[in-house]
Amino acid sequence: MTTAATHSERLSVLDRPNSYIGKTVPRPNIERLVQGRGLYVSDMVLPRMVQVVYLRSPHAHARIIEIDTVAAKQVPGVIAVVTGKELSAVITPWVGVLSHMKGLKSAPQHAIAIDHVCWQGEAVAAIVATSRAVAEDAAELVAVEYEELEAVTDMRTALDPGTPVIHASLGDNLAFERHLDAGAVDQAFAGSDEVVEADFVFGRHTGVTLEPRAVVADWSAAEARLTIYQGTQAPHMVQNIAALHLGLQDSQVRVVCKDVGGSFGIKVHVYADEMATYALSKLLRRPVKYVADRVESFNTDIHARDHLCRGRIGVKRDGTITAFEIDDLTGIGPYSMYPRTSAIEANQVVNLVGGPYVAKNYRARTRVVFQNKNVMCQYRGVGHPVACSVTEGLVDLAAAKIGMDPVEIRRRNLVPDDAYPCASPSGLKFELLSHHAALNRLMAMMDYDGLRAEQAALRKKNIHRGIGIASFIEITNPSAAFYGVGGARISSQDGVAVRMDATGAAICQTSITEQGQGSESLTAQIVGSVLGVPMERVRVILGDTDNTPYGGGTWASRGAGIGGEAALQAAKALRSNILDVAAAILQSTPAELDIVNNAIVNAGDGSTRIELSELARIVYFRPDTLPPGIQPELMATRHFVPRDYPFAFTNGIQASWLEVDTDTGFVKLLKHWVVEDCGTIINPQLVDEQIRGGVVQGLGAALFEKCIYDERGQLTNANMADYLVPMSGEMPDIDIGHVVSPTAETELGAKGAGEAGTAGAAAAVANAVNDALRPFGATITEIPLTPQTILTALRRI
């Protein structure tokens, strides 16, 4: 491991004997999951609970003429059949815009469609029954008369005058547009030796969480309070949104998040059917459960990355990249998603293209258009995979054009490691990155020269292997700049409360959430290290708006960096309080004492003075024996939000080694490498597993995953047999290395790691495929790289 910067004096609290920071320890919450004894929302049962099934539009675009619910209501076991109009009595519609996305517009969206359906899968009626099976039976008896309208499906023609406007009130199908022009782009292209251009095509895909979205909403008419059990990444956001649209105060809504069966950004949003379920519980005054089936998941879980992006790069013969230019187009479905909006992804693409490189000349345009397909919004990596694929694809095309090795052109253009702090042409501020250290580490790990020799030797045997490299930057630890400044009530700060119980054990409440990343583990590791108690003595409570401090949750690679720092500061404050009490009891001073392994010890010689359990006993049961004037506070709360930098950028580099079968078009992934710099590493195993998991989601996008719509807006592969995701048999082993450049903005120094893998994986694979196909003169700038795409490029079909 290379340490690019040291903050040893600042890390002193963590650099203690028995510190868990930087150590691989098993997650404390994992045992119940390996025994199948977790509690996912889909497992939950409450007294008087009923199940809701949503009848969904079979048309991508239609008017609802009439809904006849009479027959359905007569089915034994049916409690209610509710239309959008009826439900609107208890829930108001919403518009997914934010003020800092200038010009972003969207139309009011209802929990259940009223009059107008805008995508295949939009709910048109709710059927509530004693069981899901009965509700599904009854759903078949709901008769809906539609007048089918022309569907807007092709984003390339969405803005044409002849194309129908989906929402008449908006005037056109343009949701958002952004232009950026930095430096002197035309001059730079004119001064280039070569200018290369390509159209990059990205397959619309989705997260495919293994547990579908699920919610149990429980309105208590007696308490006038709604409890929402939901696998959400952002409980306080859900609390606020539910309250706002049900006409309640935030304090009348409690959101509880137990185990979550995969999330990846899919579960950071508030979906119309979830809103409808909250409203139904209020309407029917009883618990209502909704669990999406897999077809519904494909039709309603947010999609992402449906982009067409024309890119240009200018390069000089010595390899100097002179300029980048992109013209990006993306179709987001019929509504901007609520409350995070669907302009963020395109905005990120504009922000991130060219980000790792020195070139100062950059022009970009993105247009975000409405269409009659499922909604698109933030999914793991948000814009990074698109920006990285365009940037790295262009860099490789430029290198090929001037006959330079892809590694060499990067070496000559990546921002130098001693250039920080600095900013990108799009205005991103970089505190400290390590592109060159990462590149050097990657070269050593993968034996680049050895692989090139192997590639050359195998080509003679008609075996076509390729190497693909992709450098990337990643946005982590977002401040209020992400959502708060745009008027969204989505917190960018997190809070942690730590207390010592009467046995000397620690209990910690944090506002970050757990979906398997290890939020609970990293919190316990930090608190245990600072307090001087073993992890087994730290209990972490998360995912409950009644029982944690207010905060953002876990998304945008923020849990460790923001929630971890809050945990560190809270534990430090508690530690200080404990030492004050100990000093009073022991007639010493706090400076002379320390806490090690459940005991107050002499800081000098480490000898034990008093066990924490004894201290706690005195504090809680015999405070009468404490010196006069001492009021122990064995609980401390701290909050944290980054203020110096809007985002803590991280960086990294990936490489793919693969083989293309030029007869079948199949790609075999042989090996994948990642070098990543997320600052201070709290748990190396958890960081590596975040990166591996992220890489494999990126590999899915590179090779398999695509939501295939026909020209009428019908999703034709909305099931797991037809929508392909990576399986164990076709995934490679992934080697991971690190460079460590902690952020100086926090004492912990941690940045995020959750999206790095997804950011660069597809770019590395696409570059490797093109590297393999170079002898054939074929270049592909489209993902997924299906056999059909590859054989077409090879002119074999």
Next chain:
Amino acid sequence: MTMEAPIVLVPISLQVNGEPVEAQVLPRLNLADFLREHLSLTGTHVGCEHGVCGACTVRVNGDIVRSCLMLAVQTHRASVETIEGLSDSGEIADLQASFRQRNALQCGYCTPGMLMTAQDLLKQHPEAGREQIREHLSGNYCRCTGYQAIVDAVEATARTRMERPS
């Protein structure tokens, strides 16, 4: 749906995790829903309900099956084993420990099915290597880990079991 057809409950008698179970079920009830909703054995997870993802894998008469593709009535007189049973008997304690040590799960939703399938492989092919493990687990989707940690954990268990005198 035909509303006219009388709904006939079918009596079934089976063993679940070694315990006798008597039940009256609708013919259309699948085994996954029977285990989860009638017996509250929620360790068997439902991911796709069409036999692709493997999250609902259980053992019926010793063979692993997709419980979403089997009807409860088909288990009459059969022995069904779920993750709860395998956990309590200690049969896969070493495999579970290996998953824990290697962090071979994140959200944990695929894990019960993954453990079922891995144990099936290790019983049939105690000497299984990485390629064989990857192949055998290919019917069990995991969206979190990228599979490598799972393969590592199964491989480590295979090695330990091979070294252990039987």
